[in-house]
Amino acid sequence: MGRHSLPDRSRAGAADPRPRARRRSVAIATVLVLTVAAGTAAAVRGGLLSFGPSCQDDPVRLTLAAAPDLAPALRAAAERAREEDVTSDGRCIALTVSAQDSSDVADTLRRGGKPDAQVWVPDSEVWVERVAADARATQVNQLGRVAATPVGVAMLPAAARSLGWPKKTYTWTELAGAALQSDSLRLGAADPARSATGLLALTRLGAAAAGTKNGQTQAAAMMKALAQRVSATDEQLLRTLPSDASGTAQDDPERNAALILSEQAAFAHNATADPGRRLDLFYPTDGSPSLDHPYALVDEAELTTDESRAAVRFMTYLRQPAQHRLLEKYGFRTDDDAVSRTLVDRAGGSTPQPYAEPSAEPPTGTALQQALGTWTITVQSARITTVVDASASMAEPVPGTARTRMDVTRSALLQALDTFTAEDEIRLWEFATRLDGDTDYRVLVPTERLGDGKGDGTQRARLSAAFGGLEPVPGGATGLYDTTLAAYRAATASYAKGRFNALVVLTDGVNEDPGSISRSALVAELEKLSDPERPVPLVVIAVGPEASRDEAARLAEATGGIAEMVDDPAQIHAVILKAIVAAGAAGAGRTAG
Numbered sequence: 001m002g003r004h005s006l007p008d009r010s011r012a013g014a015a016d017p018r019p020r021a022r023r024r025s026v027a028i029a030t031v032l033v034l035t036v037a038a039g040t041a042a043a044v045r046g047g048l049l050s051f052g053p054s055c056q057d058d059p060v061r062l063t064l065a066a067a068p069d070l071a072p073a074l075r076a077a078a079e080r081a082r083e084e085d086v087t088s089d090g091r092c093i094a095l096t097v098s099a100q101d102s103s104d105v106a107d108t109l110r111r112g113g114k115p116d117a118q119v120w121v122p123d124s125e126v127w128v129e130r131v132a133a134d135a136r137a138t139q140v141n142q143l144g145r146v147a148a149t150p151v152g153v154a155m156l157p158a159a160a161r162s163l164g165w166p167k168k169t170y171t172w173t174e175l176a177g178a179a180l181q182s183d184s185l186r187l188g189a190a191d192p193a194r195s196a197t198g199l200l201a202l203t204r205l206g207a208a209a210a211g212t213k214n215g216q217t218q219a220a221a222m223m224k225a226l227a228q229r230v231s232a233t234d235e236q237l238l239r240t241l242p243s244d245a246s247g248t249a250q251d252d253p254e255r256n257a258a259l260i261l262s263e264q265a266a267f268a269h270n271a272t273a274d275p276g277r278r279l280d281l282f283y284p285t286d287g288s289p290s291l292d293h294p295y296a297l298v299d300e301a302e303l304t305t306d307e308s309r310a311a312v313r314f315m316t317y318l319r320q321p322a323q324h325r326l327l328e329k330y331g332f333r334t335d336d337d338a339v340s341r342t343l344v345d346r347a348g349g350s351t352p353q354p355y356a357e358p359s360a361e362p363p364t365g366t367a368l369q370q371a372l373g374t375w376t377i378t379v380q381s382a383r384i385t386t387v388v389d390a391s392a393s394m395a396e397p398v399p400g401t402a403r404t405r406m407d408v409t410r411s412a413l414l415q416a417l418d419t420f421t422a423e424d425e426i427r428l429w430e431f432a433t434r435l436d437g438d439t440d441y442r443v444l445v446p447t448e449r450l451g452d453g454k455g456d457g458t459q460r461a462r463l464s465a466a467f468g469g470l471e472p473v474p475g476g477a478t479g480l481y482d483t484t485l486a487a488y489r490a491a492t493a494s495y496a497k498g499r500f501n502a503l504v505v506l507t508d509g510v511n512e513d514p515g516s517i518s519r520s521a522l523v524a525e526l527e528k529l530s531d532p533e534r535p536v537p538l539v540v541i542a543v544g545p546e547a548s549r550d551e552a553a554r555l556a557e558a559t560g561g562i563a564e565m566v567d568d569p570a571q572i573h574a575v576i577l578k579a580i581v582a583a584g585a586a587g588a589g590r591t592a593g
Contacts, residue, residue: 240256387428
């Protein structure tokens with residue numbers, strides 16, 4: 001950020017450098033000044049006099065798109081900066097703060113658009129990272145962070161007391177489990193696909209469950225239960241609380257008594273709530289994730305030097321002690337080492353809840369993607385056709401291991417299977433040239449609900465056995481094109497309304513069947529079969545050095561799907577989840593459009 005040398009500090013309040021005059025002169029001058037001042041004030045009110053240019057006459061104008069929780073505090077800071085004539089290179093800063101949903105801004109930026117703002121302050125770095133990961137996105141440059149607030153579980157007093165608040169403490173899984181198992185607690189959350197609060201909590205739940213036996217299945221079941229009481233945004237989530245403290249309202253099964261919420265959101269709610277609707281806050285003992293409110297420039301290359309320097313100047317202004325105190329008045333934390341007890345009390349926290357413990361380590365991008373992928377296929381039951389390359393090259397060793405590509409692929413598929421619920425429908429194909437006569441593919445397990453039983457086992461058990469039994473076909477080549485077309489025809493023909501339909505193809509090479517359909521003809525057929533009203537995105541996962549990213553992308557894009565390239569088959573599990581989330585979001589966008 002070399003171009004952003006620190007702008008001038010405000011000149012307001014500078015000391016008068018002139019020498020002091022004699023007392024008698026001062027007294028006379030004071031009388032004269034008061035007399036003249038009275039006349040001058042009247043003249044100014046009448047518009048007869050002007051004192052010349054002011055920094056307010058030609059300010060640097062900036063628009064800041066802020067998360068709704070932080071926008072009121074930033075407006076107050078911007079107004080204070082105006083009153084104090086805070087300058088950047090001698091010019092005042094005229095800052096307009098626009099409250100904009102962080103996920104909406106992120107979606108705009110990822111499409112290459114702009115939010116009509118030069119500065120963006122979302123509620124979490126999650127959104128900045130999501131934008132940065134998209135090659136098509138408008139560039140954002142993060143300069144720092146403004147304020148933080150931990151995420152916990154807030155409850156109405158009666159619900160909190162039933163769990164022993166504040167003396168009893170819980171981990172994330174214990175707390176969510178207790179709330180989800182009780183008909184009276186009714187735990188609600190904001191949609192993790194649109195809320196950083198919901199996503200960070202979901203990731204903590206997933207990480208905690210992963211350390212237990214059958215953890216991924218347990219996490220999926222927990223998400224399934226949580227999904228029954230999900231709200232689109234954090235603001236809408238707060239509206240699901242009972243309307244008053246009456247027994248009728250509190251017992252309403254449509255209302256939530258417990259919410260996954262940030263400390264600041266609980267603080268703001270409690271500031272105006274009646275005593276019976278004030279919230280008590282649990283801070284999980286295994287760490288509260290934190291909304292960190294990053295401060296970022298939008299499309300810096302298009303900003304003028306004055307705009308970018310003024311944006312940096314306002315960020316440094318927000319770091320001053322007076323502005324920290326202002327942010328704390330709105331319920332935000334500004335110091336990791338000195339947590340305001342008053343803030344915590346007003347948010348519903350109390351001893352011995354571990355509110356002063358350091359925030360949980362930020363989750364990795366992979367962890368966030370896995371949590372969101374699991375959520376996507378949990379909330380909307382999935383119908384997925386999985387097609388696996390069984391060509392001879394799958395017997396090649398994975399560098400640095402004693403395992404083959406097929407060995408690691410089997411393990412990744414079994415791991416992915418754990419993230420699906422009993423309501424999901426999955427079938428399995430394998431392919432290699434001339435696998436079944438002149439046909440390059442074979443159906444190993446037909447489509448059924450994972451929970452459906454047939455004979456002595458369930459569909460999940462049959463798939464598990466089939467995944468474990470996958471073997472490379474000696475001498476088999478990659479019959480990619482004919483297989484992809486046949487599988488896509490089958491997936492679109494059996495489209496299930498109300499489910500997330502997708503075709504997932506895993507291959508370690510390019511098409512090697514000289515008698516198959518051409519790539520251009522295949523793409524044309526896929527485009528014909530693809531229907532935005534009945535979306536079935538094709539997800540192509542290209543594994544290993546022989547696979548072609550460009551070919552995979554061309555096939556996937558014909559259906560509105562996506563392609564992913566992995567060097568290590570061990571990455572397949574995470575990539576499947578990432579691809580499903582991305583393909584599902586793209587399909588939702590096309591339908592909405």
